[in-house]
Ligand SMILES: *[C@@H]1O[C@H](CO)[C@@H](O)[C@H](O)[C@H]1NC(C)=O
């Protein structure tokens with residue numbers, strides 16, 4: 107009902123003012139971003155990590171979708187705004203590559219710096235296909251997204267996020283640790299902690315099905331985000347060169363250490 111009313115109003119607005127857009131378009135200088143991350147704990151194994159915007163403004167409870175348009179070609183993409191940058195307007199490398207050249211970075215990687223793009227906030231519907239958790243919900247970490255989720259449940263109970271989140275027993279946004287299982291929080295019943303089939307925050311190694319791949323800057327190779335290894339046959343294996351790259355073998359243990367510390371203090 108509310109959606110219908112909003113739609114009619116939007117329709118009236120666009121009829122009344124045919125030449126002026128109702129949304130604000132801002133020009134930014136977009137730079138490529140190689141490694142997936144999410145300040146709100148959105149799980150990379152359940153969304154398209156090649157379509158993420160890393161912008162200065164903190165992700166909000168109601169608007170997590172933007173449309174970015176390459177100023178000179180007019181090519182555009184919808185992107186999820188689920189991380190916050192220190193000031194740069196970063197975009198997933200693959201999205202940046204596509205906007206700038208028209209090709210995926212896995213097929214024809216290019217390099218470069220800041221490129222002028224126009225961005226506007228758009229309806230979450232435009233980002234629907236970027237979200238892969240069941241029911242079109244945004245998957246969040248049951249152990250590490252609770253501050254953000256609580257702020258949305260409390261402050262914006264009718265907002266998109268409060269109505270469309272799913273909690274998983276996964277510890278980190280790149281899905282290295284935890285279990286791929288749904289958790290619940292009885293928010294209405296006063297619970298302040300989710301319940302999961304296994305222990306909340308169990309640091310089990312996640313399966314290969316949940317691996318998050320980053321697209322390596324300049325080469326377009328797919329890199330396992332958990333251990334830094336270049337994968338030989340990943341999704342879209344169109345990149346040249348399949349050598350196993352210099353692995354970040356320390357990353358796993360370091361992460362485990364960091365998570366161990368985290369588990370102790372929570
Ligand atoms: C990615 O790395 C992790 C940690 O080494 C491993 O458990 C996982 O199976 C790897 N994924 C793939 C697809 O090789």
Ligand SMILES: *[C@@H]1O[C@H](CO)[C@@H](O)[C@H](O)[C@H]1NC(C)=O
Nearest residue numbers: 213338339340342343344345
């Ligand atoms: C991907 O790998 C498969 C199997 O090795 C191969 O048949 C296919 O041509 C490759 N695709 C590209 C785009 O290189």
